[in-house]
Amino acid sequence: MSENGKILVMTAVAVERDAVLRGLNGDDRFEVMDAGVGPVEAAVSTATVLALAGPGAYRLVISAGIAGGFKERAEVGTLVVSSAIIAADLGAETPEGFHSVDKLGFGSAHIEVDSELVERLTSALQTAGLQTALGPVLTLSTVTGSAETAAGLAERIPGAAAEAMEGFGVAAAARRAGLPVLELRAISNPVGPRDRSAWRIKEALQSLEAASSVLREVIV
Numbered sequence: 001m002s003e004n005g006k007i008l009v010m011t012a013v014a015v016e017r018d019a020v021l022r023g024l025n026g027d028d029r030f031e032v033m034d035a036g037v038g039p040v041e042a043a044v045s046t047a048t049v050l051a052l053a054g055p056g057a058y059r060l061v062i063s064a065g066i067a068g069g070f071k072e073r074a075e076v077g078t079l080v081v082s083s084a085i086i087a088a089d090l091g092a093e094t095p096e097g098f099h100s101v102d103k104l105g106f107g108s109a110h111i112e113v114d115s116e117l118v119e120r121l122t123s124a125l126q127t128a129g130l131q132t133a134l135g136p137v138l139t140l141s142t143v144t145g146s147a148e149t150a151a152g153l154a155e156r157i158p159g160a161a162a163e164a165m166e167g168f169g170v171a172a173a174a175r176r177a178g179l180p181v182l183e184l185r186a187i188s189n190p191v192g193p194r195d196r197s198a199w200r201i202k203e204a205l206q207s208l209e210a211a212s213s214v215l216r217e218v219i220v
Helices: 014-024 039-053 115-127 147-156 167-176 201-218
Strands: 006-011 030-034 058-069 079-087 091-094 097-100 110-112 132-139 162-164 181-190
Touching: 006 014, 006 039, 014 030, 014 058, 014 201, 039 058, 039 167, 058 079, 058 167, 058 201, 079 115, 079 167, 079 201, 110 167, 115 132, 115 181, 115 201, 132 167, 162 181, 167 181, 181 201
Parallel strands: 006 030, 006 058, 058 181, 079 132, 132 162
Antiparallel strands: 058 162, 079 110, 079 181, 091 097
């Protein structure tokens, strides 16, 4: 990865942005912005930032924030580094079940990540004593609210570790700009039935801050 250009980190909301900024501790190689909630807002915001900055302004784009974790893959408190960024609800319902746009032949719901950087980041987070999982991170416009839907997603996308609402939008804008991308998530709640009493948002933001500090050492 070229040393020219900055690293653009896009979060959904301000509290995530602030957690990342605390972890980065003023490192001027990074710019952190909140993109809004959902894949459309994330894509529009990221594409606008990249277009206004112009070619060469950035060398890497990161989607970061808190997320839901799939049971037995990423429990609450875990950090998830994306092995792939997947638009899990981009496709069609058919009598045979859900068909992604890949299967329909209308493009792809998968965006690849920089595998070498992902491996280095995962290793560094684990070395720092942070519980870390590597796996696909799913993007959905409607977050999962039932055990049945969670099980269906886990079966359809083997190894799925987390779900959030912005990663694919950020990644699509980065891909269009010809830039590498990764997604970093701190798990605040399990994917499935919505039980707000089980959410650990404060703790997840603290994990995101800690991960952002490690990120400074990984990016060269």
